[in-house]
Amino acid sequence: MKRPYELTAIFRHAIDLNVMTMLDELYGLVPDLLACSPMLDGWLLKGNTKAEALLYDVFGPSGPTASAIAVLTESLKHDVDPRIVSMWNGREGSEGASVQYVGRPAPETSMLVLRAKPGAFTNEWEAAADLLRSSIGLLHPTVVTLDSAGYFDKKVFKDRPGIGWMLYLPKVLTAQQVPEARALVPVLGADKKQIGTIVVTVTDEPFSDENPEHVKIANAIEIRLVDQDLLPRYADL
Template structure:
């Protein structure tokens, strides 16, 4: 793996935008992100300087630190649209990673973005898909995309999300609809009566190697899936979200 990867999560935030709720949502995702790499076990608040960005650890084993909550409450006091919380793993170079939520009141869109350099990511597509599934459970997003840095230039449609390595859609998608996909992972949730139901599908373009935008075959497969999805009105336009 040579390039950074990003996970983009687009949603309408159903709950309130209190600092404690937003940070708890990030913590729930971090629990799964930590499994991707040892470099994702520690998270810090960002700051104006490197020294200030190393002052506050955000999470303990199972909760958020009171010091980080106090700092964030002070930073975001009086601001509600958008509320932006950014954290990072304290590493630089190929081990660096960041996680950011830009939350806006519904019906406006909110966005969660994780960016991980090669040593802060995983080459195991199953582990990455687990992070995507977890994000779907936390936020019920419109889509979740996982792409290597640079794939934006290769997407089939610039006005729609790209498939890249994998794409979550809140739809039931079967192999007959996207035969080019290497794997389809059903994401399960609960209906109004508490019964298990499929809430979406993760469409995976390649499983035999980490996706690379420098690999023409990987790009070809992802583009073909994007075309299939558009033909079936399954890949939304950004403007329609």
């Protein structure tokens, strides 16, 4: 599978969208990104040129760097809605990856998107699910999807999220509701009660939108969820 993976979390930002808040939230994902793949490390601020994109480390051993804070504070000083922070892993080709955080004040929805080429992502579904679970605990999203970049045109409902490899919904789902799923991963809240479910389409290999069987499973799950009014429209997120 040559297309990149895309992890997309949609959420509402409950507190002030200042630079430190956004960077601290991104820093909270760093350990889980690294656990997902050793290539998801060494994050740099994106720039207008390649030379600029190699200048500033986003994080140090204890959190966001002073240089990243200063650069973003200056570049975003006139931006209120949206505020965008973009970073990349400093690698190109099959090991390239980037993260874009598009922050909007509530009640508008914010979005975090990780794009990672196959060489910069895990082949193990459990590691990918752990990364989703980390983003859920940090951002409290209304939906998270993980798919390959070409799946958007193959999903069933264009006005709703697709499932691709994985889909998180803040609902308790059972095997009786989604029998086509290869795994249902419960997501627990701070009180250890289940707050949602990660639906997984493929567990024996990475999902690929070039594999007709993978697409067939994902499409069937989407139809099953919509038939039960469990898959929201984007407009309702």
